[in-house]
Amino acid sequence: MTSIAATLDPRRVETGKLAAIILVGVGVIYPFIVADLRDLPLIGDFIPGVRSMVYVLVVTMMALGLNVVVGYAGLLDLGYVAFYAAGAYAAGWLASLHFSQVNFHFFTTATDGLQGIHISMWVVLIAAGVFTTIVGILIGLPTLRLRGDYLAIVTLGFGEIIPQFVRNADEDGLGFNLTNGVNGISPIDTLGFGSTIFNSDQYYWTAMVLVLLTIFCCIRLRDSRLGRAWIAIREDETAAAAMGVPLMRTKTWSYAIGAFFGGVAGAFYASFKLGANPSDFFFTFSIFLLCMVILGGIGSIWGVVTAGLILGYLNIEGLANIGAKMQEAGLEFDPTKYQFGIYGVIIVAMMLFRPTGLIPERRHKIEIEEGVHDTPFYDVQTEGALTDRDPRDD
Amino acid sequence: MAATAVAALNRIRASSVLDIVGLILVGLVVIWLAAKFADNPQRFLDVTLIGLTVGATYALIALGYTLVYGILQLINFAHGDVFALSGLVAGTIVVSVFGLDADSSIPLIIGGLLLTLAITMPGFALLNAAIERVAYKPLRNAPRLAPLITAVGMSFILQNVGLALYGPSSKSFPNFIPRTDAIEIGGVAIQWNDIAVYSVVVPLLLILTWFVRSTRQGKSMRAVAQDTDAAAMLGIDVNRTISLTFLLAGALAAAAGLVYMLQFNMRYDTGFELGLIAFTAAVLGGIGNLQGAVLGAVMIGLVQAYNEGLDGTPGGDWTRTIVFAILIATLVFRPEGLLGERTPEGA
Numbered sequence: 018m019t020s021i022a023a024t025l026d027p028r029r030v031e032t033g034k035l036a037a038i039i040l041v042g043v044g045v046i047y048p049f050i051v052a053d054l055r056d057l058p059l060i061g062d063f064i065p066g067v068r069s070m071v072y073v074l075v076v077t078m079m080a081l082g083l084n085v086v087v088g089y090a091g092l093l094d095l096g097y098v099a100f101y102a103a104g105a106y107a108a109g110w111l112a113s114l115h116f117s118q119v120n121f122h123f124f125t126t127a128t129d130g131l132q133g134i135h136i137s138m139w140v141v142l143i144a145a146g147v148f149t150t151i152v153g154i155l156i157g158l159p160t161l162r163l164r165g166d167y168l169a170i171v172t173l174g175f176g177e178i179i180p181q182f183v184r185n186a187d188e189d190g191l192g193f194n195l196t197n198g199v200n201g202i203s204p205i206d207t208l209g210f211g212s213t214i215f216n217s218d219q220y221y222w223t224a225m226v227l228v229l230l231t232i233f234c235c236i237r238l239r240d241s242r243l244g245r246a247w248i249a250i251r252e253d254e255t256a257a258a259a260m261g262v263p264l265m266r267t268k269t270w271s272y273a274i275g276a277f278f279g280g281v282a283g284a285f286y287a288s289f290k291l292g293a294n295p296s297d298f299f300f301t302f303s304i305f306l307l308c309m310v311i312l313g314g315i316g317s318i319w320g321v322v323t324a325g326l327i328l329g330y331l332n333i334e335g336l337a338n339i340g341a342k343m344q345e346a347g348l349e350f351d352p353t354k355y356q357f358g359i360y361g362v363i364i365v366a367m368m369l370f371r372p373t374g375l376i377p378e379r380r381h382k383i384e385i386e387e388g389v390h391d392t393p394f395y396d397v398q399t400e401g402a403l404t405d406r407d408p409r410d411d
Numbered sequence: 412m413a414a415t416a417v418a419a420l421n422r423i424r425a426s427s428v429l430d431i432v433g434l435i436l437v438g439l440v441v442i443w444l445a446a447k448f449a450d451n452p453q454r455f456l457d458v459t460l461i462g463l464t465v466g467a468t469y470a471l472i473a474l475g476y477t478l479v480y481g482i483l484q485l486i487n488f489a490h491g492d493v494f495a496l497s498g499l500v501a502g503t504i505v506v507s508v509f510g511l512d513a514d515s516s517i518p519l520i521i522g523g524l525l526l527t528l529a530i531t532m533p534g535f536a537l538l539n540a541a542i543e544r545v546a547y548k549p550l551r552n553a554p555r556l557a558p559l560i561t562a563v564g565m566s567f568i569l570q571n572v573g574l575a576l577y578g579p580s581s582k583s584f585p586n587f588i589p590r591t592d593a594i595e596i597g598g599v600a601i602q603w604n605d606i607a608v609y610s611v612v613v614p615l616l617l618i619l620t621w622f623v624r625s626t627r628q629g630k631s632m633r634a635v636a637q638d639t640d641a642a643a644m645l646g647i648d649v650n651r652t653i654s655l656t657f658l659l660a661g662a663l664a665a666a667a668g669l670v671y672m673l674q675f676n677m678r679y680d681t682g683f684e685l686g687l688i689a690f691t692a693a694v695l696g697g698i699g700n701l702q703g704a705v706l707g708a709v710m711i712g713l714v715q716a717y718n719e720g721l722d723g724t725p726g727g728d729w730t731r732t733i734v735f736a737i738l739i740a741t742l743v744f745r746p747e748g749l750l751g752e753r754t755p756e757g758a
Contacts, residue, residue, distance in 0.1 A: 087556075091556065159743045160742070163746065170694075171738070173687070182732060304563060307560070357567045357570065358572070361565065361570075362564070363564075368560055372557060385554070
């Protein structure tokens with residue numbers, strides 16, 4: 018591995034490796050032990066089922082994708098849900114009954130003679146990723162010229178347009194039934210080989226493989242020439258450009274790659290849920306993913322994975338479980354109702370008190386602690402100080 | 412691939428073909444509107460009035476975005492939620508404290524509404540300034556994304572405060588201002604409701620303009636917006652000025668909340684969408700520019716009204732898409748907005 022890993026404390030790397038191996042090991046055998054775990058006293062009620070774990074892994078994968086955009090390149094993307102939608106609908110188009118006017122089968126698990134396009138879900142996962150990448154580039158090209166906060170608002174705009182588009186793009190709204198409107202596309206084909214289709218356990222293992230692949234890609238990307246260019250842009254765009262980093266191309270790549278993971282995860286989850294439904298694609302989902310990145314540590318792969326697992330679990334099951342326990346104890350409080358308020362508190366508290374996240378990324382920590390010189394938020398550093406020079410330099 | 416496309420895009424920009432395309436598009440819209448007017452003048456004018464009234468409400472919110480952006484270069488995502496919460500609180504005050512309903516006498520209604528404004532405007536001004544102190548001020552020296560992310564978090568917190576206090580259902584004022592025609596100008600009937608809206612918005616806009624143009628505090632606001640360092644060197648208290656800006660923005664949001672409640676229902680999450688629309692208005696007019704915010708808000712109000720009120724348009728289902736398309740088009744074609752000056756941000 019390259020410089021960043023080498024400069025880390027070797028003991029920390031060893032502990033980290035060990036923890037990762039144990040985590041993966043437990044993960045692999047999880048479907049076999051989940052029933053026993055659920056019988057345990059006290060914590061048994063809080064153990065998530067395998068189906069919930071698929072969701073947790075999918076959102077973790079999306080958070081890793083978002084981390085490429087927000088964490089590495091420092092581009093605040095508030096519309097990541099658009100990529101999820103693009104991936105899910107790509108799966109809907111390529112592997113369902115939706116286009117019943119066409120009849121095309123390709124290594125699919127769907128029965129012969131079924132109407133519509135049915136391409137093997139494995140191929141569809143890749144195709145959905147590629148489609149979403151193209152969507153990402155199309156969104157990126159006109160907007161990535163803009164700096165920081167403008168970009169945030171434009172991505173937010175796209176994150177709002179795309180869900181509304183899929184809600185309306187049916188016979189009435191568009192004149193051609195592209196997305197089947199509010200009903201969404203359902204059922205979408207399942208993953209599988211030959212005519213055997215996957216059950217929840219197999220989906221869970223597949224999700225695990227996808228997450229591990231994503232982690233691997235993220236590590237390799239981070240240490241690559243491209244990844245270092247992203248971090249240079251994040252730290253100081255002007256300096257990066259002066260050193261010969263092509264800004265637009267580099268930013269577009271981060272957008273495209275972030276979109277790819279979102280698309281694959283979206284298609285995978287659509288196949289698991291057997292459908293793509295417009296009610297899944299709300300702005301709040303983008304914020305939910307952003308919250309994972311912030312909580313875990315901007316740019317920190319292991320932090321994002323940890324936060325993704327925690328928040329994913331809380332969102333699908335944890336808050337409901339906690340709420341049930343509280344109601345048993347006689348408290349009239351339903352945490353699921355206030356989940357986004359809770360995420361809001363997490364975001365604000367993290368930004369104010371621990372902006373580097375749970376597991377800080379070394380480089381980002383330096384940026385936060387020593388400050389960066391990329392367009393300071395406001396030039397007067399502290400009350401009464403007149404320049405943006407670091408007082409320690411004087 | 413991407414790079415060549417970008418290079419091509421840059422060349423296009425340089426030759427300002429994009430400007431021409433933009434102008435042609437605007438021209439087509441104008442021609443289309445003229446055709447609609449010729450087709451059915453009565454309906455067109457009615458719809459225009461609706462658009463103006465809605466736009467006036469948006470203007471109050473958009474001013475809050477533009478004031479804060481002008482001085483801190485921060486998109487205050489929480490602003491829309493301050494507005495929504497203020498509307499909900501105004502609803503409670505009007506009903507529970509003053510006991511206004513459809514049968515109340517006219518002086519009572521006017522007095523009650525003014526007193527409500529007198530309570531909510533300072534209250535939410537303080538809330539907005541407190542948000543700045545707690546959530547944004549510690550991050551002034553952090554990377555620029557930090558306060559932006561915090562603002563998103565604040566927005567969700569405020570929304571959930573609204574949810575906790577008012578529940579998930581829509582709230583509205585009792586129907587105490589009759590939706591009957593007050594006066595008729597050139598065949599367009601103006602309702603009492605509209606008059607109430609304008610009689611809040613127009614004085615506020617005048618006061619704000621006077622404040623920013625002519626008072627010492629207004630001058631220091633403009634000075635800080637132009638150059639924080641230079642302003643600080645000349646003895647302007649920057650922190651105080653920033654707090655003042657947030658106070659003003661909060662007061663305007665509270666007024667907007669009441670005005671909005673005069674026309675529509677409010678829910679705990681209304682502020683999110685309205686905030687985005689108002690932000691679009693601010694960008695369209697030229698962010699940081701007060702007149703621009705009003706102009707942009709009126710234009711967005713008109714676009715929305717025409718889209719929902721005239722025939723042959725995509726209709727209400729697509730309003731949000733159209734508004735955001737305008738936002739994106741503005742940022743791509745003319746990032747400085749209609750009245751703004753070209754800033755390094757957009758260029």
